[in-house]
Amino acid sequence: MYIYDVLITQDLTYRYPDSSTTFRFPDLRVDRAGTLLLLGPSGAGKSTWLHLLAGVLSPSGGRTELDGVDYAALRGSKLDRFRGRNIGLVFQRPYFLEALTVLENLAIARRTAGLPPDRELLQSTLHLLGMDDYADRHPGRLSVGEQQRVTIARALVNRPQLILADEPTSALDNRNAARVSALLRERASELGAALVVVTHDERLRGDFRQVVDLAQQSIHN
Amino acid sequence: MSLFSLAWRNLLYRPWSTLLSVILAALGAGLISIILLLNWQLEQQFDRNLAGIDLVVGAKGSPLQLMMSSMYHISSPTGNVPLDAVKPFLNPAHPYIELGVPLSLGDSYRGRRIVGTRPRFLELYSATLAEGEMWSEVMDVVAGATVARELNLEVGDTFQSSHGLIEDDDLTHREAPSFRITGILAPSGTVADLILLTPNESLWAVHDTHDHAAEDHQKSHYDVNAPLTDYTDESITSVLLRFRGTSVAGLNMQRSINENTELQAVTPSIQLAELYATVGQGEQILRQLGYVVVGVSILSIFIGLYSSLDRRRGELALLRSLGAGPGKLFGLLLLEGTLTAVAGALLGLALSHLGLALIARYFSENYRYDFRALVFLPEEAWILLAAVVVGALASLVPARRAARTDVHQTLAGR
Numbered sequence: 001m002y003i004y005d006v007l008i009t010q011d012l013t014y015r016y017p018d019s020s021t022t023f024r025f026p027d028l029r030v031d032r033a034g035t036l037l038l039l040g041p042s043g044a045g046k047s048t049w050l051h052l053l054a055g056v057l058s059p060s061g062g063r064t065e066l067d068g069v070d071y072a073a074l075r076g077s078k079l080d081r082f083r084g085r086n087i088g089l090v091f092q093r094p095y096f097l098e099a100l101t102v103l104e105n106l107a108i109a110r111r112t113a114g115l116p117p118d119r120e121l122l123q124s125t126l127h128l129l130g131m132d133d134y135a136d137r138h139p140g141r142l143s144v145g146e147q148q149r150v151t152i153a154r155a156l157v158n159r160p161q162l163i164l165a166d167e168p169t170s171a172l173d174n175r176n177a178a179r180v181s182a183l184l185r186e187r188a189s190e191l192g193a194a195l196v197v198v199t200h201d202e203r204l205r206g207d208f209r210q211v212v213d214l215a216q217q218s219i220h221n
Numbered sequence: 222m223s224l225f226s227l228a229w230r231n232l233l234y235r236p237w238s239t240l241l242s243v244i245l246a247a248l249g250a251g252l253i254s255i256i257l258l259l260n261w262q263l264e265q266q267f268d269r270n271l272a273g274i275d276l277v278v279g280a281k282g283s284p285l286q287l288m289m290s291s292m293y294h295i296s297s298p299t300g301n302v303p304l305d306a307v308k309p310f311l312n313p314a315h316p317y318i319e320l321g322v323p324l325s326l327g328d329s330y331r332g333r334r335i336v337g338t339r340p341r342f343l344e345l346y347s348a349t350l351a352e353g354e355m356w357s358e359v360m361d362v363v364a365g366a367t368v369a370r371e372l373n374l375e376v377g378d379t380f381q382s383s384h385g386l387i388e389d390d391d392l393t394h395r396e397a398p399s400f401r402i403t404g405i406l407a408p409s410g411t412v413a414d415l416i417l418l419t420p421n422e423s424l425w426a427v428h429d430t431h432d433h434a435a436e437d438h439q440k441s442h443y444d445v446n447a448p449l450t451d452y453t454d455e456s457i458t459s460v461l462l463r464f465r466g467t468s469v470a471g472l473n474m475q476r477s478i479n480e481n482t483e484l485q486a487v488t489p490s491i492q493l494a495e496l497y498a499t500v501g502q503g504e505q506i507l508r509q510l511g512y513v514v515v516g517v518s519i520l521s522i523f524i525g526l527y528s529s530l531d532r533r534r535g536e537l538a539l540l541r542s543l544g545a546g547p548g549k550l551f552g553l554l555l556l557e558g559t560l561t562a563v564a565g566a567l568l569g570l571a572l573s574h575l576g577l578a579l580i581a582r583y584f585s586e587n588y589r590y591d592f593r594a595l596v597f598l599p600e601e602a603w604i605l606l607a608a609v610v611v612g613a614l615a616s617l618v619p620a621r622r623a624a625r626t627d628v629h630q631t632l633a634g635r
Contacts, residue, residue, distance in 0.1 A: 095538070095632075114544070
């Protein structure tokens with residue numbers, strides 16, 4: 001084990017229930033503040049991989065280790081709590097709790113992770129994303145770009161060790177895609193968090209230190 | 222932000238669907254609550270004024286009317302009876318009768334009934350004088366506490382009575398002598414608070430003038446301190462009787478009076494039981510209607526929550542991904558259902574008390590009875606508790622489905 005590696009996966013496999021196909025994923029090692037791009041076409045198993053890394057899916061075999069904790073082996077509320085505290089997620093579609101304001105959407109992320117509310121931290125996280133004036137607005141009334149920034153803010157608010165993003169730029173034009181990519185990398189670096197992005201968006205290839213191209217690897221048999 | 226505030230905010234975010242469920246729950250709870258409240262108030266009023274009266278003897282007619290007019294003073298009397306016919310009931314040495322209180326009804330002052338009687342009337346209701354003194358002459362009046370307060374009557378005030386119970390200037394006995402307040406009763410919480418008491422002779426005096434306008438009315442031929450049985454050729458409205466010992470004699474006496482005389486005897490407790498039974502049928506129907514509305518409100522909460530689940534799948538998956546376990550999602554939906562039902566029940570209880578306040582106003586204006594809108598019954602706490610159970614039941618299935626949200630499928634957009 002490399003001393004700086006924060007995310008390590010080994011022999012990770014997944015088989016969907018009622019399916020004979022088993023996905024086998026390449027081993028990964030991402031160091032603190034490291035960036036990894038998982039490129040691949042639709043249907044290549046990118047989202048499955050990301051959800052395995054997020055602990056949303058439990059692997060059929062192998063290990064997923066974050067800062068020395070094999071969280072794939074955790075179950076129930078322990079896994080939920082671990083994910084809430086240590087993994088920030090940015091989804092392809094910007095999901096929100098529609099009844100809550102932007103600031104409250106950030107606050108609920110701390111609450112569900114069992115962390116104390118910290119209004120100053122919430123405000124400063126919004127400030128980092130240039131969203132100070134949006135705190136009391138409802139996310140449903142924001143533009144797609146603004147919503148994307150709020151989801152990034154929410155992913156950062158618990159100061160996670162790992163940030164996972166699923167197709168964060170696929171709906172954006174070149175300029176906004178570059179901005180979101182830079183934003184994710186800069187903020188992850190500031191937090192000292194590992195950043196893993198899965199996408200089919202080739203525009204991001206040059207932005208990341210490690211790139212795994214699923215199109216060139218067979219990950220299932 | 223707690224699960225409770227999140228549930229509350231979710232409900233407020235879809236106000237129309239929430240409002241429908243809340244209104245239905247409010248109707249159900251309100252209907253059941255107002256039935257309980259009315260029942261309780263009526264029974265309180267009726268029971269408090271039973272005053273240990275075993276039998277009411279008066280003119281033939283509706284037994285309910287005789288009881289209502291003589292005991293509760295909210296209806297016209299069935300007529301008058303010759304004093305000679307009821308004299309045996311006023312005999313203090315009667316073997317079965319402990320107390321016989323004669324009543325002369327028919328007049329009022331500003332809608333408040335003037336009751337001609339004897340001082341022992343106060344014994345029935347444990348009423349005592351708060352100020353002034355008991356009557357000593359014809360036309361002297363002792364006012365009930367509520368009447369005195371509402372009409373601003375003071376000792377020494379005089380007034381003229383009207384015929385019947387309606388407040389109408391044309392019905393005032395202008396030729397008759399004036400009544401004079403000599404005393405005011407302390408509040409007793411009974412019907413004694415609501416009436417004006419005077420010797421029986423006062424009402425005879427008023428009607429002497431009325432019937433024989435040319436005659437010079439002299440009060441002197443009446444002695445209010447003499448036993449009423451000393452008079453002949455007079456009439457009164459009824460006699461309230463309290464028996465000595467067991468009521469077997471009372472039942473026999475009632476039957477005997479009804480079968481063998483021109484009088485009518487009514488046992489208030491039996492009459493009230495019959496009244497409750499009649500009212501109870503309507504109450505039962507209303508209560509069942511309340512249960513049906515509660516059932517519909519359960520359905521409304523269930524449909525509201527269940528149909529929102531598809532739209533909220535992403536939101537629920539998001540919560541799971543943020544660290545909320547399935548139990549939290551289950552609890553969130555359960556809380557939303559329960560809060561809806563409890564909010565509805567609270568609104569229903571508030572509406573039922575408001576309704577009772579309106580009914581109280583009607584009763585107060587028409588019958589002078591005081592219903593208290595701000596009385597809270599222990600059963601109302603049960604209604605709230607039932608709302609918690611009903612809300613939880615209605616949201617059980619949606620909550621279970623929410624807890625089973627497939628995070629992977631939802632977040633992957635499948």
